[in-house]
Amino acid sequence: MFEAVLVEKSGSGQARLARLDDDALPDGDVLVRVAWSTLNYKDALAVTGKGPILRSFPMVPGIDLVGVVEDSRDPAWKAGDRVLVNGYGIGESWWGGLAGKARLKGAWLLAPPSSLTARQTMAIGTAGYTAMLCVMALERCGLSPDKGDVLVTGASGGVGGIAIALLARAGYRVIASTGRLSEEAYLKSLGAAEVVDRAQFSAPGAPLQKARFSGAIDSVGSHTLANVCASLKEDGVVAACGLAQGMDLPASVAPFILRGASLIGIESVRRPMGVRVEAWSRLARELDGQKLEAMTQEIALCEAIPASARVLAGEVRGRLAVAVDPQAAG
Structure with a gap:
């Protein structure tokens, strides 16, 4: 039993x-x-x-x-x-x-990677695996630390926290968006350079906004994702992997045809085994164990x-x- x-x-x-x-x-x-x-x-x-x-x-x-x-x-x-x-x-x-x-x-x-304990493997889990898939997608689109700030929405969640740690270790300047500003010290300990209130992204916004981010990882969707796309720099890219705010996407084509923005959907359920092995191998190498524990x-x-x-x-x-x-x- x-x-x-x-x-x-x-x-x-x-x-x-x-x-x-x-x-x-x-x-x-x-x-x-x-x-x-x-x-x-x-x-x-x-x-x-x-x-x-x-x-x-x-x-x-x-x-x-x-x-x-x-x-x-x-x-x-x-x-x-x-x-x-x-x-x-x-x-x-x-x-x-x-x-x-x-x-x-x-x-x-x-x-599982031999360097990870069973507990660490599930501390990473689907959330960390998805975060790594997002990082890999951004890299395939040519994103690099020298191109500017990268935004992570839903920063206090599992995907967000691991994404911050991975990006920061790779040399990116990470902006963390959260509805819990009381978590600022925690998010900065993971590697965020700056913490901002999610409210600035969560309401309907202009179709094209100040160009602020070279890339983003979004686990929120809805108006948040639309505003993130509208705030991308030229040739900016966002990896979308969640819908905490909603499944809708009330966005404009403006960022895509005027700034060359890219929106990549991250599907984690049925990835080929080779992609899975690569993602988990990189997580074992690149994710700081102390930050994971925190x-x-x-x-x-x-x-x-x-x-x-x-x-x-x-x-x-x-x-x-x-x-x-x-x-x-x-």
Whole structure:
């Protein structure tokens, strides 16, 4: 038997901590004993029923996990192997990481970087992986530190915090946008050179504004993303990876046809394995371990349900690592 956060039907307040056995798990090639998972914004929507995240019921949320193989029908994996998975629909259409065990497809798994502990791997999690995908996208568009300031919106969240740390280490001057100005010292400790109030981006704005940023990573969407695009310098680029403010984009073509701005969408769920390996390898090399620890809070599996409401209310800074069965990782 193992414990799991189980959502049994659509609607708010349906999640509960359940005890299940292996027979309850979906069919798959590899049975994994989960050591750590995370609580992301998407997970919080799934647990609370506040967003249409889950594709079927019952469902175990948790869009990423790290653990140890217990049994495998996939020749690529054997009992005792450490494995990591994020995306591929786990926690949405396939039972995910907020459970003591998971049965998964072997093709979804990769070996976590050996330099990271299991806890560090999930302190990074999907949020950090997405932040690295954003950095990689900006680099592909030719962004470099000498071109000017880079804005990070949603800076107090998981994607934002890790993006700040990665960009600052690479030599960029980072501007952090947040609704919690009380977190200024924390954001500067991660590497932000300046902290600004998100209010200047969150309301409807002019289609073309003062050119301020050479690049940006946005996890907010809606008016915020529109205003960020309008504030880009010539040939500026923004990587968009979230919708905390909304899914709409009330923007103008002006920044794109008058300044040559680029808007890149970041999709993290179904990236090819080669991209995943590159992103995780770079995270292991380039993300400062002390800064990662500073932005990480640890909770037990039984705390995931009440913590979900705090995540949606914007009361959690940085990352929530969920200790499912830490001894499983050795």
